Amino acid sequence: MFALPIGSLLSVPVSGYWVAKAGSRTVVVFSAFLYPLVLLAIGFSAGVWSLIAALFLFGMLGNMLNISINTQAVGVEAAYERNIMATFHGMWSLAGFAGAGIGAVMIAASIPPGTHYLMIAGAVAIVLAFTVKYLLPEDVNTDKDKPIFSLPDRSLVVLGIIAFCSMMCEGAMFDWSGVYFNKVIAVKQDWIGIGYTVFMISMAGTRFVADKLVYRFGLKKILVGSGLFTATGFFLSVLLPHFETSLLGFFIIGIGVSSVVPLVFSAAGRSKIQSPGIALASVSTLGFFGFLIGPPVIGLVAGATDLRLSFALLGAMGLAVATLSSKGSV
Secondary structure (H helix, E strand, O other): OOHHHHHHHHHHHHHHHHHHHHOHHHHHHHHHHHHHHHHHHHHOOOOHHHHHHHHHHHHHHHHHHHHHHHHHHHHHHHHHOOOOHHHHHHHHHHHHHHHHHHHHHHHHOOOOHHHHHHHHHHHHHHHHHHHHHHOOOOOOOOOOOOOOOOOOOHHHHHHHHHHHHHHHHHHHHHHHHHHHHHHOOOOOHHHOOHHHHHHHHHHHHHHHHHHHHHHHHOHHHHHHHHHHHHHHHHHHHHHOOOHHHHHHHHHHHHHHHHOHHHHHHHHHHOOOOOOHHHHHHHHHHHHHHHHHHHHHHHHHHHHHOOHHHHHHHHHHHHHHHHHHHHHOOO
């Protein structure tokens, strides 16, 4: 289970460097075509060590594709001269729903993982063959005089901390929302996943309107509002731990966390100090740490006290997003 996130984390500096040197198009093509092949390796792994190796490579290629395709998105934004990053991330959310749905069908039909992954890899290869030609040939905001390795400036550090706080909340929701409805709300077994479902629907849906809101109100106001929505949702669920109020709280949390990462990535891609790939890698690293440590921290606090206090701490992370966004140079 650790192989995938370790591979993803270790690929961050390599991905940023390669994008800066070779351009995001090259990295997208390389990682996008190998990604489904490694998925096949996972499905057909015959032992523990081969599975560990495949998961490690899957994590590396996934994050490599993440940084390079977000760099492409920064270029598309520059061409449109307005924010559209959140919409791209909305498509990622839809793909998550599609992947979960297809997986459920495969499990219900008793189709082996190897066969399932072979079908997915084939479909992905066909899509890539028709779409690669539309990738931008050159990245925006690149300058050969910009250093490849340099410490991120204050603005990138602030963006990274904002991403850390928001992704800590997001990661905790992925792993603990069902537990919250089970242990705190005490719903029937069939309803344990309802909170997570509402959260995901809210997060995905909001991403498709976030860019219009940024265009109208500005990046800073939307980030501040996102933090306040996140905090409100958690505190509502903690203070009124009932089925209806917690569902509403989880829906509000989805609104809050939906736009933070794409908007932070968009802002980082416009860095005047570092190239887009390096800047995205720097911010992505801090955000990824939040995503990794969020679930275990919630578990530790819940074990020492209770789960409601853990969720209250996540509400404080939402307030931190709002505070940093209001005072930082975003």
